[in-house]
Amino acid sequence: MLKQRNANAVAVLTFELIIGSGMFEWIPAWLGRARTAVWIPLMVYVAVAVALSQIMVYLVCQGRVRRAQAVTVFDALLPQQRVAEALNVLMLLVFLVNAAMVLRMAIHLIKYVALPDTPVLVLVVLGMLIPLQLFFGGFDALLRYELALFWPTVIIGVLMLLLCLEVSDVANLLPLWPISWRAVACTLPEILYLLPGFLLAAVYLPVFHAAGVEAQPMRGMVLGGVLAAVALQLLNVAVVVVDFGPFEGAALNWPIVEAVRMQHGGRWAVLFLLPVLSAVSSAVNLYLYAGYRIAVFHTRARRIWVIGPLMAAVIALSVIPESFEQVSRYYAPVVEGMGGVLLGIVIGLWMWTVWKGGVHAG
Amino acid sequence: MKPTQQLMQQLHDAYDIVVRPIPSSGLDVVFISTMVDLTRVEERLLGPLTRNPSKRPGNIERWLRDTLQLGELRLTRDAREAALKLLDGHAVICFPKGYVLVNVQGLQRRLPEEPAAEMSIRGPRDGFTESLDTNVSLIRSRLRDRRLVIQTFEFGQRTRTKVLLLYLEDLANPNIVHEAVQRLRRVQVDGLLDSGGLEQWIEDNPWSPYPQIQSTERPDKTISALLEGRLAILVGGSPFALLVPTVMVSFFQTSDDYSQRWISGSAIRIVRIFALALSVFSPSLYIAFTMYNPELLPTNLVIQLAATREGIPLPIVFEAAFMEFMVELLREAGNRMPQQMGQSFTVVGGLVIGDIAVQAGIVSPMMVVVVGLTALGAFAIPNYEAAFVTRMIRFPMLMATSVFGIMGTLVFALLLVAHLSTLKSFGVPYLSPFAQLAYVDWLDTLVKGPTQWSVLRPATYWSPRAWQLRRRGGWRG
Numbered sequence: 001m002l003k004q005r006n007a008n009a010v011a012v013l014t015f016e017l018i019i020g021s022g023m024f025e026w027i028p029a030w031l032g033r034a035r036t037a038v039w040i041p042l043m044v045y046v047a048v049a050v051a052l053s054q055i056m057v058y059l060v061c062q063g064r065v066r067r068a069q070a071v072t073v074f075d076a077l078l079p080q081q082r083v084a085e086a087l088n089v090l091m092l093l094v095f096l097v098n099a100a101m102v103l104r105m106a107i108h109l110i111k112y113v114a115l116p117d118t119p120v121l122v123l124v125v126l127g128m129l130i131p132l133q134l135f136f137g138g139f140d141a142l143l144r145y146e147l148a149l150f151w152p153t154v155i156i157g158v159l160m161l162l163l164c165l166e167v168s169d170v171a172n173l174l175p176l177w178p179i180s181w182r183a184v185a186c187t188l189p190e191i192l193y194l195l196p197g198f199l200l201a202a203v204y205l206p207v208f209h210a211a212g213v214e215a216q217p218m219r220g221m222v223l224g225g226v227l228a229a230v231a232l233q234l235l236n237v238a239v240v241v242v243d244f245g246p247f248e249g250a251a252l253n254w255p256i257v258e259a260v261r262m263q264h265g266g267r268w269a270v271l272f273l274l275p276v277l278s279a280v281s282s283a284v285n286l287y288l289y290a291g292y293r294i295a296v297f298h299t300r301a302r303r304i305w306v307i308g309p310l311m312a313a314v315i316a317l318s319v320i321p322e323s324f325e326q327v328s329r330y331y332a333p334v335v336e337g338m339g340g341v342l343l344g345i346v347i348g349l350w351m352w353t354v355w356k357g358g359v360h361a362g
Numbered sequence: 363m364k365p366t367q368q369l370m371q372q373l374h375d376a377y378d379i380v381v382r383p384i385p386s387s388g389l390d391v392v393f394i395s396t397m398v399d400l401t402r403v404e405e406r407l408l409g410p411l412t413r414n415p416s417k418r419p420g421n422i423e424r425w426l427r428d429t430l431q432l433g434e435l436r437l438t439r440d441a442r443e444a445a446l447k448l449l450d451g452h453a454v455i456c457f458p459k460g461y462v463l464v465n466v467q468g469l470q471r472r473l474p475e476e477p478a479a480e481m482s483i484r485g486p487r488d489g490f491t492e493s494l495d496t497n498v499s500l501i502r503s504r505l506r507d508r509r510l511v512i513q514t515f516e517f518g519q520r521t522r523t524k525v526l527l528l529y530l531e532d533l534a535n536p537n538i539v540h541e542a543v544q545r546l547r548r549v550q551v552d553g554l555l556d557s558g559g560l561e562q563w564i565e566d567n568p569w570s571p572y573p574q575i576q577s578t579e580r581p582d583k584t585i586s587a588l589l590e591g592r593l594a595i596l597v598g599g600s601p602f603a604l605l606v607p608t609v610m611v612s613f614f615q616t617s618d619d620y621s622q623r624w625i626s627g628s629a630i631r632i633v634r635i636f637a638l639a640l641s642v643f644s645p646s647l648y649i650a651f652t653m654y655n656p657e658l659l660p661t662n663l664v665i666q667l668a669a670t671r672e673g674i675p676l677p678i679v680f681e682a683a684f685m686e687f688m689v690e691l692l693r694e695a696g697n698r699m700p701q702q703m704g705q706s707f708t709v710v711g712g713l714v715i716g717d718i719a720v721q722a723g724i725v726s727p728m729m730v731v732v733v734g735l736t737a738l739g740a741f742a743i744p745n746y747e748a749a750f751v752t753r754m755i756r757f758p759m760l761m762a763t764s765v766f767g768i769m770g771t772l773v774f775a776l777l778l779v780a781h782l783s784t785l786k787s788f789g790v791p792y793l794s795p796f797a798q799l800a801y802v803d804w805l806d807t808l809v810k811g812p813t814q815w816s817v818l819r820p821a822t823y824w825s826p827r828a829w830q831l832r833r834r835g836g837w838r839g
Contacts, residue, residue, distance in 0.1 A: 004791065008799035114655070114769050126766070126773055130780045137784030144797035145783035149776075151796075267658050270768055277772050 004140045005211035007221045012150045013143070013204055014225025017197040017286060018049065021102040022157070022279025023109060024236045024256050026193050031240070032250035033187040037178030038237055041187040046230050048191060052198045052343065053226045054219065055350045060205040061215040062353050071297035073202045077349055085298060087345060091199055092294045094338045096310070098196050099287035100317030101331040103127055106280040108324040109254060113269055124318045128311055131285045135292065135307050139207065142289050149278045157275035158232070160268060161239050164259045168242035192336040194233075199342055203290040253324075288314060365441065366390040366456040372445035379448075384411045393453040399468020406430060407453055407464060422457050434465040446522070471496060477579035477601075479746055484621035489579040490601040494524055497596050497603070500581040501528065505588065509533075515546050518554040524598040525560065528584075533591040535823055538607060538788050542593050545788075557600040564606075566786050571754060573747035574787040576608040582617050591823040593788075607790035609822060610782065611807045613748035614638070619810050628809035634742055635808055641739030641752050645682045646763040646771045648732045652678055654767030670726045679764040681725050685733040686756060688715055693737075794822040 030038050056073070063076025070076035072091065075084035107123045115123070134142045178184045201222070208218065240255040243262065249255050257276075261269040288310060295306045321327045363371075366381065369392060373379060378396045383389070389411065393403060410429050423437050438444055439460040448454050451467030474496065476482070477489035490497045498512065511534075513527040527546065529539055545564040554560060557577060565574045578584060579601050584594045587605045595604040605612075614634050619627040652671075656664045674681065692715070696708035716730045736756065743749040755778070762770035785792035795803035800821040805811030 004798055006799065008801070012799065110769055114767060118766065130773075130776055133777065133780045134783060140791075141780075141784040144791050144793055145780050147799055148779060148783060148793045148797045270655050270658060273769070274772055277776065281776055 003211065004143055005208050005213065007208075007213050007217040009143060009147055010205070010208050010213060010218055011221035011225040011228075012147055013208075013286075014053065014201065014222045015229045016146055016150070016279075016282050017200045017204070018194075018226060018229035019232060019279060019283075020194070020197050021105060021283045022276055023105060023254065024233070024240075025105060025254065026190065027237055027240050027255050028250045028252060030187055030190055030237070031246045031255075033190075034178065034184050035246040035250075036173060036175055036241065037184050038187070038241070038246070039176070039234075040178060040184050041191065042234060042237060044188060045191045045194060048195070049198075049226050049230060050223065052195070052346075053201065053222045055347060056198060056201045056205060057215065057219050057222050059202075059346065059350055059353065060209050060218070063206060070206065071203065071293055073206065073346070073349070075297075076206065077353060087342065088294050088298065090338055091202070091342055092291045094196055094199060094335055094342065095287040095291040095294075096313050097317060097331050097338075098335050099284050099291070099314045101327055101335060102280060102283045102287070103314065104318045104321060104327045104331075105324065106276070107318070108327075109257065109276065110273065112254065113257065113273060121315075121319050124315050127281070127284065128315060130281045131288050132307070132311065134285055135289070135303070139289065139293075142285055145285065146282050149282065153275045153278040154232075157272075157279075158235070160260055160272055160275070161235055161256075163263055163268075164239050164243060167262055168239070169245075170242055172242050172245040173238075189336075192340045193332060195343055196335055196339040198346075199339060200286055200290050202346065203293055204286075284314075364456075365458065365461060366392065368441040369444055369448070369454060369456060369461065372441055373448065382408060384408075387411070388458065390456040391453055392448065392456060393466065394448055394451070397449070397451040397469065398453060398466045402466045402468060403453055407455075407466065411455075422459075423462060426455065426462055430464070436463045437461070438463060449522070469493070474500060480578060480580050480583075480616070480744070482580070482616070482621075483618050485580075485617040486582050488581060490581060490584075490596075490603060492599050492601055494526060494596055494598045497581070497601075498526065498528075501585060501588075501594075504581065505585050510588070513543070515549075517546075517549050517560070518551050521553040521555065523554040525554075526596040528588060528594040528596065530588050530591070533589065533819070534593055535591060538593060538790070538823070541788050542595075542606060546595075554597065555599060557595070557597040557602045557604050560595065560597055561604055566788070567784075570781065570785055571751045572610075572782065572785060572792070573613070573745070573751065574608055574785060574792065576605040576612050576745065577602040577747070578605060579603075580617060586617070586620070590820050607786075607788040607823060608792075609787065609790060609794045610792050611795075613745040614743065615806075616744045624810050624812045628811075631809055634744070637739040637742035638752060639739075641736050641743070641749075642755055642759065643771065643775075644732050644736050644739070645686060645756055646759045646774075647768070648729070649678055649682055649760065649763050650768040650771055653764070658768075667728055670728045673723050674726050676724060678729075679760065681729050682733070682760055683757070685716075685719070685725055685729055686736070686760070688719075689733055689737050690753065790822060795820070798822070 030041060034041055059073040059077060063070055063073045072084075072088055074087045074091075075081065078084040078087070103124060104120075106127070107120055110123060111118065111120075130145075134145055137144075205218065205222070209215075213221075236256055239259050240249040243249075243259045244252065244255060252258050257269055257272060260272045291310055292306055295301075295310060296303070299306065317331075321330065370379075370381070376394075378394050380393055380395050382391045384391065391403075391407060391411065407430060414429055423435060427435055437460060441461070444454045444456075444461040444463060447463045451465070451469065453464045453466045455462040455464065471493045472491045474488040474491055476487040480489070488500060490500065502510070507530060509531040511527075511529055511531050515525040515527065517523050517525055525546065527542060542564070549560065549563045551559065551563070561573075561575045561577065562568065567574065576587075581603075584603045584605065588594055593606050595606065597604070614631065616630075619631060622630070651659050652664075652667055659667075671678070676684070689712070692708050692711045695711070699707055712734075716725075716734075719725045720727050720730060740749045740753045743752060759771060759774045762774040764770070766773065779793075782793050783791075783797065791797045794800065795807065798821075802818055803820045803822050805816055806820070810816075
């Protein structure tokens, strides 16, 4: 029968790794600084994303050749196992914090749109039932969940976004050229917020390579996934700018939800939760399962002894902050900082591997 | 002890065991009168033997072959084996050194009829019966391929039910065949009376409410499955074939989809998918829209709904649960009643109870409409088991919606997808081909593509050997 871990799945998974929570909560911050010149940091982001994705594929293929039994590219490529373990633990922390952050933000959105009075803990536990169920099915079950929901989610999401253009004003995109390059330059560090998804590639791509997906198709599919995700991000930014303009767009918490709400007397905002919830559950599953893989690889503990503490940690991290602002204030810098360090090490590892001559990986 | 006595010792002295001594030959013919074709016994067995009584045979088997002109003769010395064959409808000729077994089976068999639960508008009208031989002949008459493999198993220490595993040698995935054989070998039951019992033994996840094996009464559906590389399991005494592996979309396909033009077939399938959505979601969405998110509906409709609920004492959730329960009750009662009575009871019961409930002010008229739509949606699903699960899923979804509103519906739907993602049927993901992104198979899922475009066998089940034979009708013969 057709293999579950095939090249098409790589493209979809890459898309989901990059798109993250699908809430696009970063748009106001970008618009706040770069205004209508937001396309410039976006293009920088596109370049970074494409480069990082190709670096990751290169490292995965190198790692497979050197050490087949590895959970991430770090322990596949680094000669010092202790260093690799330390980096993996760091990555595990990033994944857990990011999973908690995504979950808490989604709950904030749900409370804002639909259930203002429901306790956060109840919603968090409700949300964690999905990964709990999938974990017992293993990675393939998780992958099937992601793949089965992918097309319906994308189609509904994109259709709703396109419908948002009904009240758009293209003049809001002007001026295209930045008034202040300094402001645009200040937006560039925000790119780090969008990059932790690439760390997931360090965990998931080796699985596909081990399952027989060759380097060339993987490279193509990863590139396809990255470009599709970036196109969706561009569409979202464009919708916000043409609907609200850069100033109003920067002042809103959830500009995409507000854009949807503007159509048809606010009826569709709740329906927009369907693609958002699907994307959020995908992101939480992927971060949590990546953490689980690392934890199991290093502890060799039984499944139940790993799943329990990991889930408890994510639930606790989601519930502890009192407000959405606290989540942004405390968790975002942690994710950006540690994620940035890890991605820097990935790039260093790539340079080192290239300098050493690499291993022909097909 | 004489062989006849040994044989009789194996079987308790039942009224239908007949022992007929053949005069002056020393032979006894034993058979069970309720299991054999008595005309055949008289004309082919007893007649020739009594007409040649004096020829005391040296080689008994050769003599019997010459005398009886029957091909199906077997010699054994084991009284237990002879007794078991007797129970299979054989006649046993006892002679001093052993037994000769003659197949004179003659059970009453039902003729193939159109399956009541799987009606077809344009497809063939015959269905499987309780007889394995009839069922195999229905398949063989349409599938004249020498590569059709039929493996035989016997289950039930007491019922000794014969089970057949059928597959096309060059199309079935060897891994799936191996898995099926292994699972069948693990079955240990005292008695196996129908395919439903076997299904529960060999399915992947007994804790899931979803059926992981497709059952059908239609030979054409079975052959279509075999041509896709799937396996069929026939159980003696059951008119249902089990088809494995099974994916979720196969429960929404009917043989009519393939008989009609592809546009009509696709339209009907889309109707069925809507029926599924209607059946699962409509009560929950009604509750969500009226209780939690009335802003999602047009204002006039909201006012109308509020007006119809005026004076209803029950909360809307109880109203929905009550009506859903009533529908299930009527359906179950209708199933258990005699056929003619059951249908009218269900229709009249539904109308009367619905009308009286509305008049008594227990439920709103809109709720009756919603519940009616839900029931209709479930009945449009072609497979009984799938329709049943769909109906049952509504209740927990109703509860989730009543607590969390439309969020509850959405999260419950995602939980369902998560559950379905964990399911497999003989190694094939239940959500295939969506979960494997086997795009080439998507043309025969929610819609049915033009026949000219569907020339490839489904990738969902393919085996490495079938890869070369993927083109339907284009493989080497």
